[in-house]
Amino acid sequence: AQSVTQLDSQVPVFEEAPVELRCNYSSSVSVYLFWYVQYPNQGLQLLLKYLSGSTLVESINGFEAEFNKSQTSFHLRKPSVHISDTAEYFCAVTPGSGAGSYQLTFGKGTKLSVIP
Amino acid sequence: GAGVSQSPSNKVTEKGKDVELRCDPISGHTALYWYRQSLGQGLEFLIYFQGNSAPDKSGLPSDRFSAERTGGSVSTLTIQRTQQEDSAVYLCASSLALGGLGIQYFGAGTRLSVL
Numbered sequence: 082a083q084s085v086t087q088l089d090s091q092v093p094v095f096e097e098a099p100v101e102l103r104c105n106y107s108s109s110v111s112v113y114l115f116w117y118v119q120y121p122n123q124g125l126q127l128l129l130k131y132l133s134g135s136t137l138v139e140s141i142n143g144f145e146a147e148f149n150k151s152q153t154s155f156h157l158r159k160p161s162v163h164i165s166d167t168a169e170y171f172c173a174v175t176p177g178s179g180a181g182s183y184q185l186t187f188g189k190g191t192k193l194s195v196i197p
Numbered sequence: 198g199a200g201v202s203q204s205p206s207n208k209v210t211e212k213g214k215d216v217e218l219r220c221d222p223i224s225g226h227t228a229l230y231w232y233r234q235s236l237g238q239g240l241e242f243l244i245y246f247q248g249n250s251a252p253d254k255s256g257l258p259s260d261r262f263s264a265e266r267t268g269g270s271v272s273t274l275t276i277q278r279t280q281q282e283d284s285a286v287y288l289c290a291s292s293l294a295l296g297g298l299g300i301q302y303f304g305a306g307t308r309l310s311v312l
Contacts, residue, residue: 124201124288125303171240179278181249183245184230184253186242188237
């Protein structure tokens with residue numbers, strides 16, 4: 082079984098400041114990793130994913146995450162946030178193969194509030 | 198359709214009543230998933246359909262919950278004899294392929310309130 086821990090439930094940050102949202106996971110098998118974003122009253126949208134290859138993955142809106150196998154982490158970062166980044170962010174994992182390799186296990190979410 | 202469509206967007210019901218939640222996946226997506234998002238438990242997997250295979254019901258919290266997928270497309274999640282702890286947002290997702298390579302696209306959800 083897999084588990085995901087998002088260490089911060091809420092992160093306030095000033096506009097144009099950098100931000101890091103932390104995610105750690107636990108799994109006995111190799112995993113695929115995802116960050117989803119949920120804007121108010123909307124569904125989840127995929128922000129970025131790590132499947133294999135380069136451990137640094139980027140999204141089209143300036144976010145990036147780095148897969149660190151030794152630390153079992155997949156932290157999300159952005160060097161300069163905008164008001165429009167205010168949302169809740171969910172880290173998720175799924176087994177790379179085998180039983181349940183379609184079932185996303187989510188962290189509890191981190192609410193990012195960007196302050197003007 | 199352009200995305201995953203869920204209806205209704207909001208549902209208020211009385212304790213003990215049955216409810217049906219509908220999900221219309223992205224056209225051509227063979228896999229369909231239901232998740233529940235609640236304040237206490239976060240996001241939880243409920244059930245998974247893939248083509249004509251038997252669904253994975255391992256996440257359903259009790260036998261009051263059931264789901265079906267007709268014709269490999271639209272899915273209905275049914276909750277019988279609703280309880281207050283069933284209050285949550287029910288999210289549906291679909292994907293084109295299996296496993297982690299099948300990126301899951303989510304609908305906006307149905308917010309269920311059990312009074």
